[in-house]
Amino acid sequence: MKKITVITVIVLSVFFFILATQKKQTEETDRDVLTIATGRDATRTGDYSPYGMWEPAALIYETLVNLDAACNPVPCLAESWTVSEDGKSYVFYLRKGVSFHDGTPFDAAAVRANVEKLKSGNWSNVVRVLQSVNVIDAHTVELVLKRPHPTLFTLLASSTNAIVAPASIKAGPSTGPSPAMKMPRPKAGSENSPAMAMMKKSVATDKSASPGYVVAWPVGTGPYIWDGERHLKNRCFSVVRNDVYWQGTPRFSRIDWQVVPDAAARAIALESGKVDLTGETPNSTLSAENIKLLKNNEKIKVTMADNWGTxxxxxxxxxxxxxxxxxxxxxxxxxxxxxxxxxxxxxxxxxxxxxxxxxxxxxxxxxxxxxxxxxxxxxxxxxxxxxxxxxxxxxxxxxxxxxxxxxxxxxxxxxxxxxxxxxxxxxxxxxxxxxxxxxxxxxxxxxxxxxxxxxxxxxxxxxxxxxxxxxxxxxxxxxxxxxxxxxxxxxxxxxxxxxxxxxxxxxxxxxxxxxxxxxxxQKVAAYRKDLGEFVFPPEEWVGADQNLWNMKKI
Known part of the structure; x- marks a missing residue:
């Protein structure tokens, strides 16, 4: 009997060891939740504009255009565009069938609302050369400039000039979402998703306060939705997957940011496996010593971003x-x-x-x-x-x-x-x-x-x-x-x-x-190799985390 018991224990031990190993391998190669260490919580309560969100902005919001590796404009929310010979008229033909996280449609009126209402903040760099924004039809919008601006596309590709759901842009002082923030009928198939349910509850409980036109809640068209319930100021914040994202299903069901003010502590958290990624934004910069140590870790990969500024x-x-x-x-x-x-x-x-x-x-x-x-x-x-x-x-x-x-x-x-x-x-x-x-x-x-x-x-x-x-x-x-x-x-x-x-x-x-x-x-991203391949955008100001939604597995 004792012999049978011993054999049983051994068999069970091997079984659980194999199970634990398989689970660990699965977690290492197919993580469902991505955890990032950042140095501070830069979100601005009362102003959830792209500029006020920093890390999550490039995943929540999207821009009219993106940039390719050579920094040429490529389609995003605008499928195509034409520029007049005198360089003063830019006509954008918008992508059809795209909705904001609240279910409202993305269209030319939404673009105009962003430019006109957020002109003193996010859009100020564009507005200073802008004469007018004209809605030609539901999916065509024209930007007329006072004078030519050779780098207009680089401005439009920055996450600070991303498009926000008009219903979330409010005149201040704000005391929480107005009736206009009531969730309209969402896109078919998304009504009962956990992300939509979470966002409805978060919008209903937001109590932000700020004067002027502000973004009272972060609602965009991007691959992830702001998770207000997980936001603990100066401790952590999260986004959850947009199940009906127009470009396809995002890889991670959720992305969590943990606030770790000390650079050395962030590096240790990465090496120990408590976080998966750090260093990629201005808020999570690693020291030269940290980077050198991480480069010597065979489980860690270090990638550098381009940066034009000084x-x-x-x-x-x-x-x-x-x-x-x-x-x-x-x-x-x-x-x-x-x-x-x-x-x-x-x-x-x-x-x-x-x-x-x-x-x-x-x-x-x-x-x-x-x-x-x-x-x-x-x-x-x-x-x-x-x-x-x-x-x-x-x-x-x-x-x-x-x-x-x-x-x-x-x-x-x-x-x-x-x-x-x-x-x-x-x-x-x-x-x-x-x-x-x-x-x-x-x-x-x-x-x-x-x-x-x-x-x-x-x-x-x-x-x-x-x-x-x-x-x-x-x-x-x-x-x-x-x-x-x-x-x-x-x-x-x-x-x-x-x-x-x-x-x-x-x-x-x-x-x-x-x-x-x-x-x-140069910004340096340090991350666990088993995650796949982290790719910086062509230039950091478009939002370093922009490509996390479709991060390729190894």
Whole structure:
């Protein structure tokens, strides 16, 4: 009897071991739920517009056009389009049979409602060159521009310019969904789906509040539906599969984001199998050390995205003595860009600015300065900025040259900059500020040296930073010739002219020597190999997670 019992135990143990192994293999190769680690919950309660959703936006909403690998426009919600010879009229022929998650039809009226009601937010980059939006028929809409805009398609492909269900766009102040948010009859076959039931309950219980036109609830045409019941602010959020998605059935039944603020903790969560993917968005960036360790893990794959934009390290050219371009050049000679490159790792490229090396508008003639401390010292000596008392700090105008560098929470580069400037007799202190304060200081030009707001990579627009009329991001460069070049740039009627004007702007700004260097950072997705193949969109600002819905299995 004991012998039979022992045999039975062994058989059962083997059976359960095989069962557990099969289950594990199934989970590893055919996961139904995808879990992503992000650094923060960037959703905006009261404004669920594409811009306010970040990670899930590219899965909830869709745009009129997408981009192919060469960044050419390809159909999405618009099947085709025509452009007038003068570049001012764009007629889009919309896809038929597409519905929003609430069951209402996607049509030309929906496009017009988005442009007109969200013109001060998501659509502001389009509206500034837009004269009118005209509904020609139910599935044809025309955008008439004030002037030609060679990069209009790149704007339209950005997830920030995605199409929202008109019923979810409300005039504020909002106190929750209005009667207009009542769910209409859904598309045939979707009435009893779990996703539709979940969304009805979520819409009914939303209590957001925000002034003006806002997106009171995230309702799009995309492969996934926002799961409001699973959203725990600053902890987690989710989307669920759209069972009647017009392009086919999404791979995962649900995608969960877990908020893990620490980059190292996100990497550990990935290695341990608690999450499947991280690093792919600006909210979940991994450090160079994290990436190096993950690359050595045979179960993890690391993929890099393209990024056309940069962050600019600038000197305030309006403050003496750096109102002299020669003295600004001394600072550039003092910076060892190779050391900065080594510090930041393989995912970063140090550029002369202002666009990244892979941008289609980057002027290849721009070069970084060679590291030459002796040359930097000689320039300062020639300008009579010298150390008179032997304490190692140069004086200007009877005062020692003490500068500050405006820095964020992680002053890694600033620490290195302090060492570089110390070698040429300039004292540099690190002034750490929160993001909100930084924006205000930059806008008012109240700094010595600072990392400026990034050139918007996807929009490739140089006007904001370099035109005196550029708004709060302007560097206040008082140069009529530069303003003329920017005006021509903004009025270009074709891509080649636009590119030539872009080159001229970059060269003129480079000659001013205001940009010490620029940092081009590539986003890195790290994920478990058994998931399949994660593919970034052609450029990150269209929404890094856009292709997750049909992620290919291995």
């Amino acid at each position: 962050r600019l390290m600038i000197v305030n050219h309006t403050r003496p003595p750096f109102d002299d371009p020669q003295i600004r050049s001394a600072l550039k000679y003092a910076i060892d860009v190779k050391a900065i490159q080594k510090l930041l790792g393989d995912t970063v490229t140090i550029c002369p600015g202002p666009l990244g090396p892979t941008s289609p508008l980057t002027d290849p003639s721009l070069k970084l300065y060679d590291y030459d401390v002796q040359k930097a010292r000689a320039i300062l000596d020639a300008k009579n900025i010298i150390d008179t008392n032997g304490d190692g700090i140069r004086e200007y105008g009877g005062r020692e040259l003490h500068l500050s560098i405006l820095s964020g929470k992680v002053p890694t580069v600033s620490v290195l900059m302090r060492e570089f400037f110390r070698d040429i007799g300039i004292d540099l202190t690190i002034d750490q500020k929160e993001t909100g304060s930084t924006f205000q200081i930059l806008a008012q030009m109240q700094f010595d040296i600072a990392t400026h707001s990034n050139i918007p990579s996807f929009y490739l627009n140089l006007s904001q930073q370099f035109s005196n009329k550029g708004g709060r991001w302007s560097l206040h460069i008082d140069d009529p010739a530069l303003e003329d070049a920017i005006q021509k740039y903004n009025q270009s009627t074709d891509w080649n002219t636009y590119k030539a004007c872009s080159f001229e702007i970059q060269r003129r700004v480079h000659a001013k020597q205001i940009i010490l260097f620029a940092v081009n950072e």
